[in-house]
Amino acid sequence: xxxxxxxxxxxxxxxxxxxxxxxxxxxxxxxxxxxxxxxxxxxxxxxxxxxxxxxxxxxxxxxxxxxxxxxxxxxxxxxxxxxxxxxxxxxxxxxxxxxxxxxxxxxxxxxxxxxxxxxxxxxxxxxxxxxxxxxxxxxxxxxxxxxxxxxxxxxxxxxx
Amino acid sequence: xxxxxxxxxxxxxxxxxxxxxxxxxxxxxxxxxxxxxxxxxxxxxxxxxxxxxxxxxxxxxxxxxxxxxxxxxxxxxxxxxxxxxxxxxxxxxxxxxxxxxxxxxxxxxxxxxxxxxxxxxxxxxxxxxxxxxxxxxxxxxxxxxxxxxxxxxxxxxxxxxxxxxxxxxxxxxxxxxxxxxxxxxxxxxxxxxxxxxxxxxxxxxxxxxxxxxxxxxxxxxxxxxxxxxxxxxxxxxxxxxxxxxxxxxxxxxxxxxxxxxxxxxxxxxxxxxxxxxxxxxxxxxxxxxxxxxxxxxxxxxxxxxxxxxxxxxxxxxxxxxxxxxxxxxxxxxxxxxxxxxxxxxxxxxxxxxxxxxxxxxxxxxxxxxxxxxxxxxxxxxxxxxxxxxxxxxxxxxxxxxxxxxxxxxxxxxxxxxxxxxxxxxxxxxxxxxxxxxxxxxxxxxxxxxxxxxxxxxxxxxxxxxxxxxxxxxxxxxxxxxxxxxxxxxxxxxxxxxxxxxxxxxxxxxxxxxxxxxxxxxxxxxxxxxxxxxxxxxxxxxxxxxxxxxxxxxxxxxxxxxx
Numbered sequence: 001x002x003x004x005x006x007x008x009x010x011x012x013x014x015x016x017x018x019x020x021x022x023x024x025x026x027x028x029x030x031x032x033x034x035x036x037x038x039x040x041x042x043x044x045x046x047x048x049x050x051x052x053x054x055x056x057x058x059x060x061x062x063x064x065x066x067x068x069x070x071x072x073x074x075x076x077x078x079x080x081x082x083x084x085x086x087x088x089x090x091x092x093x094x095x096x097x098x099x100x101x102x103x104x105x106x107x108x109x110x111x112x113x114x115x116x117x118x119x120x121x122x123x124x125x126x127x128x129x130x131x132x133x134x135x136x137x138x139x140x141x142x143x144x145x146x147x148x149x150x151x152x153x154x155x156x157x158x159x160x
Numbered sequence: 161x162x163x164x165x166x167x168x169x170x171x172x173x174x175x176x177x178x179x180x181x182x183x184x185x186x187x188x189x190x191x192x193x194x195x196x197x198x199x200x201x202x203x204x205x206x207x208x209x210x211x212x213x214x215x216x217x218x219x220x221x222x223x224x225x226x227x228x229x230x231x232x233x234x235x236x237x238x239x240x241x242x243x244x245x246x247x248x249x250x251x252x253x254x255x256x257x258x259x260x261x262x263x264x265x266x267x268x269x270x271x272x273x274x275x276x277x278x279x280x281x282x283x284x285x286x287x288x289x290x291x292x293x294x295x296x297x298x299x300x301x302x303x304x305x306x307x308x309x310x311x312x313x314x315x316x317x318x319x320x321x322x323x324x325x326x327x328x329x330x331x332x333x334x335x336x337x338x339x340x341x342x343x344x345x346x347x348x349x350x351x352x353x354x355x356x357x358x359x360x361x362x363x364x365x366x367x368x369x370x371x372x373x374x375x376x377x378x379x380x381x382x383x384x385x386x387x388x389x390x391x392x393x394x395x396x397x398x399x400x401x402x403x404x405x406x407x408x409x410x411x412x413x414x415x416x417x418x419x420x421x422x423x424x425x426x427x428x429x430x431x432x433x434x435x436x437x438x439x440x441x442x443x444x445x446x447x448x449x450x451x452x453x454x455x456x457x458x459x460x461x462x463x464x465x466x467x468x469x470x471x472x473x474x475x476x477x478x479x480x481x482x483x484x485x486x487x488x489x490x491x492x493x494x495x496x497x498x499x500x501x502x503x504x505x506x507x508x509x510x511x512x513x514x515x516x517x518x519x520x521x522x523x524x525x526x527x528x529x530x531x532x533x534x535x536x537x538x539x540x541x542x543x544x545x546x547x548x549x550x551x552x553x554x555x556x557x558x559x560x561x562x563x564x565x566x567x568x569x570x571x572x573x574x575x576x577x578x579x580x581x582x583x584x585x586x587x588x589x590x591x592x593x594x595x596x597x598x599x600x601x602x603x604x605x606x607x608x609x610x611x612x613x614x615x616x617x618x619x620x621x622x623x624x625x626x627x628x629x630x631x632x633x634x635x636x637x638x639x640x641x642x643x644x645x646x647x648x649x650x651x652x653x654x655x656x657x658x659x660x661x662x663x664x665x666x667x668x669x670x671x672x673x674x675x676x677x678x679x680x681x682x683x684x685x686x687x688x689x690x691x692x693x694x695x696x697x698x699x700x701x702x703x704x705x706x707x708x709x710x711x712x713x714x715x716x717x718x719x720x721x722x
Contacts (some may be wrong), residue, residue, distance in 0.1 A: 004682035
């Protein structure tokens with residue numbers, strides 16, 4: 001069926017699968033932090049505290065199942081005049097950002113992401129709602145995109 | 161991670177050679193987090209009041225013997241402060257700025273490294289800001305405003321005042337130089353009427369002033385016009401060049417008489433509902449009192465108080481803010497005067513308006529009244545301080561609403577603008593107007609209330625979104641103001657074969673989402689919006705503001721004769 005969030009004739013470049021690992025590690029850390037109190041209480045105080053453990057575990061399992069699918073659904077494409085970003089499986093999104101509208105590009109990497117060699121870049125336009133965030137780019141690709149976007153934005157900018 | 165000669169490329173560090181990065185003042189982390197250093201001992205003291213109540217000289221003498229509890233507390237506090245100082249030192253080392261060839265760069269962060277740059281040709285203003293603590297130490301920060309929406313400034317903090325002056329002059333000079341070369345290189349960029357919010361304000365004398373009337377700030381003075389009748393202004397002045405010596409007088413556009421204003425406030429659904437609830441509560445209290453006695457009445461009276469105060473407060477605020485609302489056309493834009501207890505005057509340069517919405521609440525339909533709101537581009541700091549309004553016309557007749565719209569959206573790009581507006585404001589999907597892409601009947605399952613009114617239209621000049629059944633709303637977005645386009649589709653929408661298009665503009669209170677558009681239209685619409693937006697950005701803007709307001713009596717009618 002016709003998918004308006006995936007224009008025809010465009011193959012989106014997927015982000016690096018290392019992002020899956022980064023997100024999984026982040027999820028596991030969060031889960032550990034959330035689950036530790038209930039684990040400790042279960043062991044030392046009262047066995048029934050394990051009941052608190054169950055919903056957290058279910059949530060964690062669901063999120064861990066979801067992460068690889070979400071990451072594989074993310075992609076980008078450098079068009080002739082615009083930059084396209086897609087994401088989402090159930091709630092699909094396509095963001096089209098003309099190069100001339102890009103005000104600046106932020107580059108960020110957290111400690112875990114740096115270990116796996118991936119980076120996040122975020123494009124800002126004059127609109128606060130522009131979802132120009134792209135995670136999971138290999139560091140070299142991120143650097144290249146950063147320079148390319150900045151250069152094209154400068155050439156084509158036309159005020160507000 | 162192998163560290164070979166060409167060490168792993170850190171994306172957050174590219175762009176500027178290492179030696180050009182400079183450090184900020186060493187006191188920076190202290191100023192930025194002084195409250196932490198103060199709060200932690202204060203917290204400890206507050207939670208352990210024994211420190212003060214059971215304080216004895218013995219304890220002080222025994223501090224260094226390690227036998228009094230005071231020594232442990234001091235140790236803990238010292239450890240915490242040490243940790244804070246260590247982290248601050250690391251952060252200080254990683255906070256750098258640099259003046260590159262085309263942009264000013266700023267990077268910071270130890271774990272979460274981030275790097276930002278602002279291109280010189282995007283710089284709008286360069287200010288020196290001194291918070292209180294900075295003033296004590298003689299430090300300040302450089303605030304660089306970049307053309308854009310809410311979060312569009314970044315600070316280089318903190319540097320000594322002399323360093324700041326030097327840096328500011330450098331940035332200003334580089335920005336001016338870059339602007340000159342880009343103008344020379346890009347003759348297609350419209351130079352006759354420079355886009356107001358893209359014009360940088362970095363000339364040293366202007367850099368610290370706020371920029372409202374920037375578009376026509378370069379001393380544009382226009383031939384005078386008699387404010388009353390248009391024909392008198394006439395042909396002679398129309399041919400006068402844009403920079404003649406006689407200043408333009410203000411021309412009255414529209415105003416809201418007090419009676420109409422009060423009536424419009426009373427004819428609002430929220431007021432009616434609160435009045436009904438109030439009456440119902442009084443009746444219930446009286447009935448219950450007959451059954452239960454006077455105490456019930458007293459209790460009911462207590463509950464009545466908020467029911468009276470809150471709606472009264474809302475109505476009073478609205479009345480007070482927009483009392484005597486009048487709009488004038490001046491050389492610098494639309495000047496709006498309003499207010500009862502606090503008279504306010506603000507000027508809106510028309511190019512600053514990025515979207516217009518015309519609404520008609522249900523109870524105004526019989527009176528034929530409309531309300532016009534706008535989205536203005538501007539610095540977030542400015543808006544917060546000056547309370548700029550987003551109302552162009554709080555209540556007005558259809559003609560006044562059309563005039564208000566025409567002021568900020570000069571042309572609609574259709575050959576029959578008046579009937580187009582009629583369809584946009586009051587139309588419904590059962591009229592087969594080919595210009596409007598309507599939501600299909602299947603959307604009834606998703607939105608049974610308003611699906612018949614939902615439609616959108618793209619003309620070469622504007623993107624129109626029509627929605628709302630009880631309160632009718634229509635948004636007009638000039639295509640050149642669209643910053644980016646987002647297409648989204650939820651699971652249920654996928655089964656119905658529809659999707660949403662959001663034309664993203666600068667932050668404002670007008671919704672710009674066209675919901676539940678059939679999928680096949682979505683793709684063509686998106687492509688067209690992006691294409692039109694690019695084309696219009698570079699086009700000539702036609703008549704200047706002065707020419708428009710002087711020789712036109714009836715808005716949009718001018719287009720009919722073209």
